[in-house]
Amino acid sequence: MSVLFGLVLFGLIFSSLRQKDMDFREGSLASQTIRANKTIENKAETEEKRKLAESAIAPSYNYDEHIATEQLDKLTRLFDYVTKAKEEVDKAAMASANGKNKKAAPTLGDYVANLKGQFEKVDELDMPYFTSIPDSVLSKMFELSTSNLSNVKSQLNKVIADTMENHIHEDTLADYREKAKDSIDKSSLTDQENSLANSLIRLTLVPNEFMDEKKTEELKKTARQGVNPVMIYHGEVVVREGVQIDARAMNKLELLGMTNKDTSVFPYVALVLMIVLQLISLVWIVRDSDTQAKRFRVFHSYVFLMILSVLLMKGLSLFQTEANPFIPLLFPVALVPMILNMFVSRRASILAALFQVTFCLFVYYDLAGTSNLLLILSVLIFSGMMATLLSSQKLGRQRSKGILWLFIFPTIFVCVLVIYQGMQLSDTTTLGAIICTMIGSLISFVLAIGLHPYIDLWLNDDSMIVLNELSNPTQPLLKRLLEEAPGTYHHSMMVASLSANAVAAIGGRSLVTRVACYYHDIGKIKYSNFFVENLPPDADNPHDFLLPEDSKEIIFSHVTEGVKILEENHMPKMVIDICQQHHGTTLMQFFYRSALERNPDLKEEDFRYPGPKPQTREAAVVNIADTCEAGVRAMKQPTKESITEFVSNTIERRIKDGQLDESGITLGELKIVRESLINGLCSTFHSRIEYPKFKDEIEGKSK
Structure with missing residues (x-):
């Protein structure tokens, strides 16, 4: 049966998961809104975004503030070397003249040669700077006077120092050299001095900031890793109805596998696993039931109502459109949990509330991944769980609580969700969600009240409709009891009234108790004249002519015969149980004592009713009321004191005899x-009141 139930559910939901046949062509218009059928990464777009992020990273540079000082020091030393070379060459020329060694005046070549000799003494690290200076630039330096050279040096030091305060790297070096040359051009230097200064700027002004390739690569790597994968989420709109399918949309459809005709197998696997999980949970609940009858009732009620629930969901899905996404909220989600809670068990109702919403995920698969489905599922599970919190009483008796929990609370809940999602309350879609929730809740409430008697009739053999029919005096068994055992009939009516009132006072099932009392002595119709209440006045008691053992069997038979008659007439189980238990295993004291006088070795168990003892509170009350009514009726002049004493003693004897131990009734209830x-x-x-007789009546009687 479990396997069949699972197959039926799978067959009902199967079509909701099947991919719709659509012709996707680039440039065509979408005939309907197309949503992603699964969640997948768009790797091409992800790589594109990562490359873009990588290219946006500026190179990382390390600034060396010491380079400016080093370059200025080199420049200063260059001018010092030039000055020294001029002095040494001039001094050598003068010495030669004084020695009358006639020699030509020093040439630029002499000066440059002397200067290069000094360059050979500089550090290896500085050597490249000095050796890179062309002879033409060195010659220009010697062509200038000492004062002019000093002026060039001063201007160059200032311009280069100011320029190298900036961060200069290879890409910006040319710009900064131009700026430095512009500064020199604006100075007071002569053309010759200006030419020299510009040449030295090109040689002295170098980059002071260098790209850190390792750090740059790390930054690019971090930027790539910081780009989140571009995901196509399940339920995401790929193309809206009436919109052209472009290349980007077509690429998404191909990634999702929607351009081929094959449907993903994962939703079907998930559905099968969900059905298996439900069956395991249901079997677990069924196994915890006390009796086989209850197990049968729990399982088959759940199966039938869950299939009906899925059918209703499928029916509503036919009317769902993009314009009306909240049609599923019309589903009376509280109905099935409420029915199971009232007639079966609370655990079964909670299970139904949870799995109804779970199957909504599959029935409304087209909405998967959307905020609309999240709202729908939240409202449905909230409304379903509200139904499980109601008591198992008839909904009509807790009408105000039902309206609050099934109608008002879900309406407030959907309004809260709407506000949370930032939806406008004046929007037609929002109003549609609220109205659909209200209608669905109202349908659940009205159906629960209207269908209650019929569900009761379907699930219970002691439904209100059945009990009302059985309480009708025209019922064949009651008519037979009245005709064949009128005293017993009257006694049954009295016990019914007493028991029903007492059971109602302790919160028990008063109607079924009353009906059970009508039939609790139905077995007496077989030997009606052997029961004192059916004997005419002044008639001899037939038990006076029988042995105690024979009388015992006749008295005992009214229980066993009653059960037999009730079973043949397919009476409710509780009516049969009360008939069987209304004497429990009490001792038939009168006949036991009579038999004991004849046979002292007699066993007490032989004169006890077969039982069983009362198993419910209702049966316990009937057990007590039956004895009390018969005992008080036998009193010649019952008073309140004598009645109180008799009832108290009867209850005390039942407790001492252990007759109420299995009924579950408490001392407070007793x-x-x-x-x-x-x-x-x-x-x-x-x-x-004994009314006075008239005089003529007295005289008539005296005559």
Whole structure:
């Protein structure tokens, strides 16, 4: 049966997961809104974004502030070397003249040669700077006077120092050299001095900031890693209805596998696993049930109602459109949990509330991944769980609580979700969600009230409709009891009234108790004249002519015969149980004592009713009320004191005899039952006024 149930559910939901046949062509218009059928990464777009992020990273540079000082030091030393070379060459020329060694005046070549000799003494690290200076630039330096050279040096030091305060790297070096040359051009230097300064700027002004390739690569790597994968989420709109399918959309459709006709197998696997999980949970709940009958009731009720629930969901899915996404909220989600809670078990109702919403995920698969589905599922699970919190009483008796929990609370809940999602309350879609929730809740409430008697009739053999029929005096068994055992009939009516009132006082099932009392002595119709209440006045008691053992069997038979008659007439189980238990295993004291006088070795168990003892509170009350009504009726002049004493003693004897041990009734409830029985018996067997007789009646009787 479990496998069949799972197959039926799978068959009902299967079509909702099947990919719709659509012709996707680039440039065509979408005939309907196309949503992603799964969640997948768009790797091409992800790589594109990562490259863009990588290219946006500026190279990382390391600034060396010492380079400016080093370059200025080199420049200063260059001018010092030039000055020194001029002095040494001039000094050598003068010495030669004084020695009358006639020699030509020093040439530029002499000066340059001397200067290069000094360059050979500089550090290896500085050597490249000095050796890179062309002879033409060195010659220009020697062509200038010492004062002019000093002026060039001063201007160059200032311009280069100011320029190298900036961060200069290879890409910007040319710009900064031009700026430095512009500064020199604006100075007071002569053309010759300006030419020299510009040449030296080109040689002295170098980069002071260098690219850190390792750090740059790390930054690019971090930038790539910081780009989140471009995802196509399940339920995401790829193309809206009426919009052209472009190359980008077509690429997404191909990634999703929607351009081919094959449907993803994962939703089907998920559905199968979900059905298996439900069956495991259901079997676990069924196994915890007390009896086989209850197991059968829990399982088959759940199966039938869950299939009906899925059918309703499927029906509503046919009317769902992009314009009306909240049609699923019309589903009366509280109905099935409420029925199971009232008639089966709360655990089964909670299970149904959870799995109804779970199957919504599959029935409304087209909405997967959307905020609309999140809102729908949240409202449905909230409404379903609200139904499980109601008591198992008839909904009509808790109408105000039902309206609050099933209608008002879900409406407030959907309004809260709407506000949370930032939807405008005046928007037609928002209003649609609220109205659909209200209608769905109202349908659940109305159906629960309207269908209650019929569901009761379907699930219970002691439904209100059945009990009302059985309580009708025209019922064949009651008519037969009235005709064949009128005293027993009247006794049954009295016990029914007493028991029903007492059971109602302790919160039990008063109607089924009343009906059970009508039939609890139905077995007496077989030997009606052997029961004292059916004997005419002044008639001989037939038990006076029987052995105690024979009388015992006749008295015992009214229980076993009653059960047999009730079973043949397909009476409710509780009516049969109360008939069987209304004497429990009490001792038939009168006949036992009579038999004991004849046979002292007699066993007490032989004169005890077969039982069983009362198994419910209702049966316990009937057990007490039956004895009390018969006992008080046998009193010649019952008073409130005598009735109170008799009822109290009866209850005390039942407790001492252990007759109430298995009924579940408490001492507090027995106290309430005692007061109810005393009041009922006192009002029935009250003392009556003895009216005075007229004189002519007295004279007539004397004659």
